[in-house]
Amino acid sequence: MGCSLAYHLTLRGWRDVVLLERKQLTSGTTWHAAGLVGQLGATHNLTRLAQYTTELYSELERETGQNTGYRQVGSLAIANNHERFEELRRGASMARCFGLEVNVMSAKEAGDLWPLMATEDLIGAVHLPKDGQTNPVDTTQALARGARGRGAKIFENIAVTDILIENGRATGVRTKDVEITAEFVVNCAGMWARELGAKAGTTVPLHAAEHFYIVTEPVPEIRKHLPVLRDGDACTYFKEDAGKLLVGWFEPIAKPWGMQGIPESFEFDTLPDDLEHIEPLLEGAIRRVPILAKTGIQLFFNGPESFTPDDRYMLGETPEVRNLFVAAGFNSIGIRSAGGAGKVLADWIVDGHPPMDLWDVDVRRVMPFQSNRRYLKDRTVEALGLLYAMHWPFRQPDTARGVRRSALHDRLLAQGACFGEVAGWERPNWFAPKGREAKYEYSYGRQNWFELSAAEHRAVRESVGLFDQSSFAKFILEGDDAESILNRICSNNVSVPVGRIVYTQWLNERGGIEADLTVTRQGLKRFLIVTAAATQVRDFAWLSRHIPEGSRAIAIDVSSAYAVLGVMGPKSRDLLSKLTDADLSNSAFPFATSQVIDLGYAKVRASRITYVGELGWELYIPTEFVQGVYDCLVEEGAASDMRLAGYHAMNSLRMEKGYRHWGHDVTDEDTPLESGLGFAVAWSKPQGFIGRDALLRQRDAGPRRKMIHLALNDPNVLIYHNEPIWHDGRLVGRITSGMFGHTVGTCLGLGFIDNSNGMIDATFLQTGNFEVEVAGVRIPARASLRPFYDPNNSRVKDVGADALVSAAAS
Structure with missing residues (x-):
């Protein structure tokens, strides 16, 4: 090297x-x-x-x-069972997506290529010449x-x-x-x-x-x-x-x-x-x-x-x-x-x-704790073998677990949580009912948690779900220059009233997305920045390194200071209103605002924001208070049909709404214009922002590459990542993330496509035939520039709620 x-x-x-x-x-x-x-x-x-x-x-x-x-x-990779052969065929589709020459072979063809090999138990093989x-x-x-x-x-x-x-x-x-x-x-x-x-x-x-x-x-x-x-x-x-x-x-x-x-x-x-x-x-x-x-x-x-x-x-x-x-x-x-x-x-x-x-x-x-000698020794026992193990969708490591746990871990475990790991955090991915083991049974099809997660998904759409989102990374930027510094870093405008939440990207000079996050103005000189657990180190480094020398501002990582509970769904207002005297109506507490409220015995920052596409609040709770708040929510939630929900349900919910995931759907190579995030760009900010010039050039020229939404016509096929996208027999892009949408009733994908012949608009998407290649088979799909669920955001903004109040008053 x-x-x-x-x-x-x-x-x-x-x-x-x-x-x-x-x-x-x-x-x-x-x-x-x-x-x-x-x-x-x-x-x-x-x-x-x-x-x-x-x-x-x-x-x-x-x-x-x-x-x-x-x-x-x-090279020749062989399979002696159908699961391994599906993995290889999915890999072959991915290889074609990347422009590699690849051949899917029968057992006999593999044996002809490698005559010394025993082939009687083989299902098939994949050859990369x-x-x-x-x-x-x-x-x-x-x-x-x-x-x-x-x-x-x-x-x-x-x-x-x-x-x-x-x-x-x-x-x-x-x-x-x-x-x-x-x-x-x-x-x-x-x-x-x-x-x-x-x-x-x-x-x-x-x-x-x-x-x-x-x-x-x-x-x-x-x-x-x-x-x-x-x-x-x-x-x-x-x-x-x-x-x-x-x-x-x-x-x-x-x-x-x-x-x-x-x-x-x-x-x-x-x-x-x-x-x-x-x-x-x-x-x-x-x-x-x-x-x-x-x-x-x-x-x-x-x-x-x-x-x-x-x-x-x-x-x-x-x-x-x-x-x-x-x-x-x-x-x-x-x-x-x-x-x-x-x-x-x-x-x-x-x-x-x-x-x-x-x-x-x-x-x-990587996280600082990962240099711990004992952790590394224990994980290495497993890490070497994973190179040739089955690369199952949603596979979780078995070793060196339990490193970072939320204050609710034991309570969630008692409720049947099956935990996954991200950045060392133990996070509930799904919940098993009493009498059923909370353990993964992996496959490329519908895994054993599929229907359980579907029920969690439906609870959020129809009543209310409770998520433990404590793994969020959380930073405070505070000082006289905090606003000007953030406005330079953020593509959106954070010069907003106290209590407003701003969804924004941090861009590089090429217009690529370095981070995708929210900024909440807590005071005239104080901002709360919330981003993903996996990007905690990266995003804090980006923030710290863009504070000019001599500036009057300081960045502090407060991730461990606050637990976060997401209360999401059409009945979330009813549930929370029973636990607080704060006015949670649309007029008093509109979307994208944040207030400190009493909830149970605690002071809680309630932020009306969502990653699942429903009315809901993220509750930021000092860690020592979260168990009491959780107990209140669970006790009161029984009357509202509240259900505990995990990250698999969150993923299926966000896919229906087309919410992007940094690292999968958008990266530092992708711009907001290409990614469908141009609405979060404040073009006319007086001091501009990092990446503005590159975005202006792209806006003037018109992007030839765009992120689209895809829905498979066959609900029995599942997609995950890097499946090729075909349009009229031409390879035009690849899936960035996929998940079954339980409300829509089929598997959904996000992905970038290119159209060298012109613009990518609704007319282009409605002409010709789209297909997604899965394990060598092309599956017909519908394509759209808008999400398949609630494209007008009426559910998120609870449109009609105030009108109903007015009608009742009159």
Whole structure:
């Protein structure tokens, strides 16, 4: 990774680049990597990076004269059950969406391609012909040669002992003998990145685990240049290597390593054999490739690899220290990832911003607690095996749970809550009735909670639902300059009366959406900012770094100070009115306003805002008071048919209303005009706002890309993310998020589409046929620019409520 970054920085014209290697290049983990170079990533942009890596490795030898051993042999993933085959076929559809060549195969076709494999139990397979493999050591040396050729200096056997910091910025590094000053410092220290990052006060959560593979004696029957074979349910991969077979595993229960620290002498070291640990998987490999039973093992290898808590690597500028970047934690796919990651990180450093949406791997997604050694050790037991486990929709981790709990956790658990995890928070996703276990049964179809969540959904639409939304990230910006600072950061206008709530985006200079949130004016000099749990670190860093030096304002993260309860539904006013003497009528308490009211025995900030598309209030309650308020709501709510509701219901409700989700539907590559959020842009603010000029240019030209709403014609098919969107047989976009809409009665999707031939308007959407591809099958769908539920917001604004009061009075 370090050599790739040096290579790409010099490719951008930077010559004053220094790389320090603690021992020798490729020592640690690179030298023993399997060298697999797959192209299909979890998201569109990660796939783009993997594609770039394959292109780079195929050209490096020609450029540098250093052989890399790169061969485009393809890969073959097999399935011996229908669930795995559906996963593979959904992945194949996603691959087509990303422009990859992909073939869905029968068991016989797979066997013809890989003759040594037993196929009698197979259902099918997916073949990616342009995947490859490379020699990690030679590839690293080629990157180093290319970097040196353009001026970079690479020094081996020089360990960095400290990162130098002045006024919150990295200014260089210290080694045993010298200090080197630098404008930028990048932590590419692999297994050592956590400890090195901690010395600078930064969070780089990763942990090493033992990783096993074997190399056989020569196999005379083997065909040269066989595709890399992946058998997910056997946790096994097979790679032809110079007439031998390399067989490796990603076992479900892994062995963390290095809990007491990595020895200073560690270089090209291996770890002790553990045949007992790997023997069951070796037996599975022999069943798949029977010739292994009569082939000798030349090498039994055990070496460390580093893994992160969510199996995604860490890239970008640290939120704690300016100009200190990270590129580490590659979860055993570092060879595949290094080329693309080095390119985009070089672009990020040179240009001052990432060249594409990199949220999936952005280091700002990690939470400070995740550097905890015990947490990392416990999570790593599971993390390694997840690479080959089924990637079920809504799958939740099993290890290192219960880190962050709301003050209502035990009460919700007693009511049958099945919790999911986001940013360490335990959040109720759905509720099981008495006598039924609150546990997921995963599938790609309707899972065991489907009807239960549907009932929660209907309660919110028809009566009232209660959500625990305490995981919201909450910031206070306070001071004489708070208003002017926020108006510069926000695309909407926060110069509003005290008590108003403003829905807004934070944009970058390119007009892309960096955050999607609400701002509540609590006082003349005080604002409450509420955003998502997952973006707490990222958004607070963005806010803090856009407070000009010398300004009279301070930002404070108050997320832990307040619990939040969402009381949502047409009967929410009736319920709350029984617990407070505040006037909750439309005229006294209109939509998008906030007041401090008495509720139960507490003072509560009630904000009339919604993410579910109904009349409702978010209640911001000092944490020590929330249990009492909750008990009052539950006791009184029985008469209003109130139901506890989870985040799956919230997702289906928001999908019917077409509410966007930052990180899925909108990112820093998407503008408000493209995303259908232009209504939240205050174009005429006197001082303007970040990104205004870019938006004006796009408004004048007219966006050729827009987010649309889709409803499948077949209610039995479910969509989740990254399914291709077709219009009259032409691939025009992809789904950003999908969920079944229980009020609408079918699965709904949001997604961006392109129309190179003209504008995307209602006429375009009504002409031609739209389809969404799911596991290789195109499902007809209806398309709209407006949400399928309550497009006029009459439910949210409770239109007619005051008219009814007037009629009653007269």
